[in-house]
Amino acid sequence: MTIQTHIKCLQDIMRMDSGVDGDAQRISQLVWMIFLKIYDSKESDWEAIDDNYQSIIPEELRWRNWAADDEGITGEELLDFVDNKLFPGLGNLPIDENTDPRCVIVKSVFNDTYNYMKSGTLLRQVINKLNEIDFESYEDRHAFNDVYENILRDLQSAGNAGEFYTPRPVTQFVIDMLNPKINEKVADFACGTGGFLVCALKHNTPKTVDERERIQKNIFGIEKKGLPYLLCVTNMILNDIDVPQINHNNSLMHSIKGYQEEDKFDVIAMNPPFGGMEEDIILANFPKKFQTKETADLFMVLIMYRLKRGGRAGVVLPDGFLFGEGVKTEIKKKLLSEFDLHTIVRLPNGVFAPYTGISTNLLFFDNAKPTEKIDFYQVPLPEGLKNGFTKTRPFKMEHLEGAKKWWDNRDNGDLNAYTVTIEEIKKVGYNLDFKNPNINNEEKEYSLNELLDNMSKKAENINILIRKLEDALEGVEE
Numbered sequence: 433m434t435i436q437t438h439i440k441c442l443q444d445i446m447r448m449d450s451g452v453d454g455d456a457q458r459i460s461q462l463v464w465m466i467f468l469k470i471y472d473s474k475e476s477d478w479e480a481i482d483d484n485y486q487s488i489i490p491e492e493l494r495w496r497n498w499a500a501d502d503e504g505i506t507g508e509e510l511l512d513f514v515d516n517k518l519f520p521g522l523g524n525l526p527i528d529e530n531t532d533p534r535c536v537i538v539k540s541v542f543n544d545t546y547n548y549m550k551s552g553t554l555l556r557q558v559i560n561k562l563n564e565i566d567f568e569s570y571e572d573r574h575a576f577n578d579v580y581e582n583i584l585r586d587l588q589s590a591g592n593a594g595e596f597y598t599p600r601p602v603t604q605f606v607i608d609m610l611n612p613k614i615n616e617k618v619a620d621f622a623c624g625t626g627g628f629l630v631c632a633l634k635h636n637t638p639k640t641v642d643e644r645e646r647i648q649k650n651i652f653g654i655e656k657k658g659l660p661y662l663l664c665v666t667n668m669i670l671n672d673i674d675v676p677q678i679n680h681n682n683s684l685m686h687s688i689k690g691y692q693e694e695d696k697f698d699v700i701a702m703n704p705p706f707g708g709m710e711e712d713i714i715l716a717n718f719p720k721k722f723q724t725k726e727t728a729d730l731f732m733v734l735i736m737y738r739l740k741r742g743g744r745a746g747v748v749l750p751d752g753f754l755f756g757e758g759v760k761t762e763i764k765k766k767l768l769s770e771f772d773l774h775t776i777v778r779l780p781n782g783v784f785a786p787y788t789g790i791s792t793n794l795l796f797f798d799n800a801k802p803t804e805k806i807d808f809y810q811v812p813l814p815e816g817l818k819n820g821f822t823k824t825r826p827f828k829m830e831h832l833e834g835a836k837k838w839w840d841n842r843d844n845g846d847l848n849a850y851t852v853t854i855e856e857i858k859k860v861g862y863n864l865d866f867k868n869p870n871i872n873n874e875e876k877e878y879s880l881n882e883l884l885d886n887m888s889k890k891a892e893n894i895n896i897l898i899r900k901l902e903d904a905l906e907g908v909e910e
């Protein structure tokens with residue numbers, strides 16, 4: 433049985449449990465168990481090379497002592513153990529400044545993780561099936577890395593959890609273009625499941641043990657929410673990072689004026705959560721002209737304050753940032769006057785489908801000099817896709833091949849590329865929403881029947897929203 437088949441069996445078992453509702457909970461449920469099993473495997477390695485290694489996990493809570501035996505506790509006894517001993521015990525582990533960083537990660541993970549399963553019998557079945565995967569075997573662990581990527585990809589259609597996953601073609605392209613070196617510090621301040629960081633980790637092939645250690649020590653991430661933090665830490669451990677430098681925190685909670693040179697990074701790669709709103713208390717951390725509740729805008733300011741001189745950044749942003757006014761204009765003025773926004777790659781519709789249909793862009797800039805011009809590249813839709821990518825026809829690496837070929841040879845005559853000068857940008861009030869002049873940008877003409885059909889569909893969507901709102905408000909007292 434392949435590992436992929438194992439995971440499908442695990443998910444099928446969890447679907448029978450009344451406590452697990454939807455893909456996001458199913459993934460969370462599966463991953464905290466994967467984390468503990470992998471961590472137990474790691475501890476076996478650490479014990480083998482260090483006679484003085486002491487686990488921070490109490491003996492009865494270690495995977496090997498309650499889960500590894502297929503004939504171990506089950507039913508109500510297992511459920512009681514997990515809910516009333518395992519989770520409270522791991523979430524309240526005593527730590528101090530002398531605690532081994534490898535151990536601190538356990539408490540961080542279980543501070544904000546939950547057991548959703550209600551059947552101890554089904555939980556035992558899941559554990560037993562998971563025990564068939566040998567994480568101490570190189571082959572099994574290597575194969576599981578690919579399977580884990582599929583698990584993360586499932587998040588894209590898991591309701592609001594989709595915001596935590598950036599499609600791998602996007603993360604890979606951004607990192608390839610930023611080209612981080614072995615000695616450079618790489619950061620993602622809203623790292624989600626760790627896609628950019630894993631790509632950065634794999635970007636260079638270390639030739640020595642020292643180079644491998646340097647690469648691992650130079651990867652930094654911060655994630656605010658519990659589920660993606662768990663997924664990211666597990667992702668890092670699966671990629672052989674013993675001490676993932678992933679903080680469970682809100683990057684926007686600190687005053688940006690307080691950052692020193694040691695707090696800055698050579699490379700920043702991010703997909704800031706767009707559409708989100710921050711609390712008023714967060715705004716005080718930013719200069720008045722940049723104060724906004726829009727999460728993505730605040731992250732753009734944060735990036736500019738934490739990018740080293742000579743550093744490089746690649747950021748995913750929605751169309752709204754390009755043409756937005758007010759605070760967005762102030763942010764763009766700072767960006768263009770202090771940084772070299774040399775490239776904007778305009779992605780087609782549906783890259784983040786089915787989570788969102790919002791059109792997105794990849795902004796690449798260096799902390800080197802003011803912007804003189806911006807090279808745009810409009811990624812075309814492939815033949816046969818008129819309205820954008822879909823869940824059944826997703827965005828793939830091959831769709832960025834044209835952009836990759838153009839990147840180092842920008843005079844190759846590619847009609848998807850065009851350039852706009854800083855003078856042109858200033859004339860339109862820092863609106864960066866420039867269309868490709870090499871293609872027909874005229875609005876499509878619709879027949880009367882097509883217009884009526886579109887109006888009918890929009891009216892139905894509005895009616896659905898109204899019904900949902902009525903259902904939500906039903907029973908609420910005035």
